[in-house]
Amino acid sequence: MLTRGEHMEIRNLLESGVSVSEAARILGVARATLRKYTEMPSYLEYVRDKKKVSKLEPYKEYVKARLEKFPLSSIRIYDEIKTQGYGGKLTILRGYMRELSHEKNYHAVKMFETQPGQQAQIDWGYFGKMQTNEGKKKIYGFCMVLGYSRTRYIEFTNSMNVKILIKSHINAFKYYGGAPHEGLYDNMKQVVLERRKTSEESQINPLFSDFMAYHGIKPKLCRVRKPRTKGKVEKLVDYAKGNFFLGLEFTDLNDLNMKARVWMDKVNSQPHSMTKEPPFERLKKEQPLLIQIEGRPDYRISETHYRKARNNCLVSLDGSDYSVPPKFACKEVEVRLDEELIRIFHRGQEIAQHKMIEKGKVSFIDAHRDEIDKGCFYFPKQNHPKRKAIQTDLINQSVEVRDLKIYERL
Numbered sequence: 001m002l003t004r005g006e007h008m009e010i011r012n013l014l015e016s017g018v019s020v021s022e023a024a025r026i027l028g029v030a031r032a033t034l035r036k037y038t039e040m041p042s043y044l045e046y047v048r049d050k051k052k053v054s055k056l057e058p059y060k061e062y063v064k065a066r067l068e069k070f071p072l073s074s075i076r077i078y079d080e081i082k083t084q085g086y087g088g089k090l091t092i093l094r095g096y097m098r099e100l101s102h103e104k105n106y107h108a109v110k111m112f113e114t115q116p117g118q119q120a121q122i123d124w125g126y127f128g129k130m131q132t133n134e135g136k137k138k139i140y141g142f143c144m145v146l147g148y149s150r151t152r153y154i155e156f157t158n159s160m161n162v163k164i165l166i167k168s169h170i171n172a173f174k175y176y177g178g179a180p181h182e183g184l185y186d187n188m189k190q191v192v193l194e195r196r197k198t199s200e201e202s203q204i205n206p207l208f209s210d211f212m213a214y215h216g217i218k219p220k221l222c223r224v225r226k227p228r229t230k231g232k233v234e235k236l237v238d239y240a241k242g243n244f245f246l247g248l249e250f251t252d253l254n255d256l257n258m259k260a261r262v263w264m265d266k267v268n269s270q271p272h273s274m275t276k277e278p279p280f281e282r283l284k285k286e287q288p289l290l291i292q293i294e295g296r297p298d299y300r301i302s303e304t305h306y307r308k309a310r311n312n313c314l315v316s317l318d319g320s321d322y323s324v325p326p327k328f329a330c331k332e333v334e335v336r337l338d339e340e341l342i343r344i345f346h347r348g349q350e351i352a353q354h355k356m357i358e359k360g361k362v363s364f365i366d367a368h369r370d371e372i373d374k375g376c377f378y379f380p381k382q383n384h385p386k387r388k389a390i391q392t393d394l395i396n397q398s399v400e401v402r403d404l405k406i407y408e409r410l
Helices: 004-015 020-027 031-039 057-069 074-083 090-100 162-176 206-215 227-245 253-267 279-289 366-375 405-409
Strands: 119-132 135-146 152-157 182-185 192-194 218-221 302-308 314-317 320-323 332-338 341-346 349-355
Touching: 004 020, 004 031, 020 031, 057 074, 057 090, 074 090, 074 227, 119 227, 135 162, 135 227, 135 279, 152 162, 152 227, 152 253, 162 206, 182 227, 206 218, 227 253, 302 314, 314 332, 320 349
Parallel strands: 119 182, 182 218
Antiparallel strands: 119 135, 135 152, 302 332, 314 320, 332 341, 341 349
16 A cells, blocks of 8 residues: 555656656556556545454453463363353464463474274373372373374373283273274383383383283383374373363262263364364274274283281281181181282182272171171180288297307307
């Protein structure tokens, strides 16, 4: 757009006899533009239309307040303001959120795609602490993502030991309807005991290796100091923290995992940002190529401990007590721990079975208690009369008096 001064100069040049082409060359404008301003009787200033009010405007304060309290994701906030009546698009919200936060710089990483059923990426995430009857306990999130379909799985635990890791794998396989042929891990100590140049040369935890061999899965390790080679599952950890966990209220670990299951079903039913397809839809193509687990017994983790039953018919294990029949009191027994089941044996014969209980609790089977009440007798302690010291009255006793000459003769 030309200024008012340039418009006046055009008129002066043309009135002085300069041709349109020459005037356009002098002013450095197109001839069509010059003719347009020549035909204008007077200079008309350009007035911008009034700026439209964004559909997000009524919700900006709410979005800002939420981000100041929690670093929530755009999808999480989008779901929240939709319930409040927001009718705009997600892109408008994302643009506003970029204005409120600084851009983050990431190292470039080449995306690695896998074939259906080929690989899953696995990692742990730390999600803070929770209050329990035994005090505060840490919360860990076991995360698994199928490489092809991007189907996500997350399970919350209070421990990251190898037994919990195996149990979480089994639950994830049941959720997927099968197991991948490879599992990609970083150098977590539950999986690898000694890291070497390649996965084949590294020393894998024997129990975990046996579990993987049971299902026919090959464990693979990330390159050293290159954790972003499993970027799919790392994104899931961040996504779960921002889109699900932050600001969530729950009563206990079971309640948390129930809410996590609802969230998983929701996000796996929505189009993925990378594939543009819902993970559940792509999972339909992937399931036939997964290792089939239907009809196969779950991998069982068994531990054996040797104890001596006390005279009160209780056996101690990890700070808790479990009952045995009275005839096995004060005898050596074998305690086998199969996940959440306690089985007690004597000379190869199973004599009791209990469900694992919390530390400091007692599990007493009613049948064992009935046997004690019927066949065992308690002998009260006999009250023997105590002997009392009798004080001797020395004053009334007679004492023999001897002549000292007797001792002189000796």
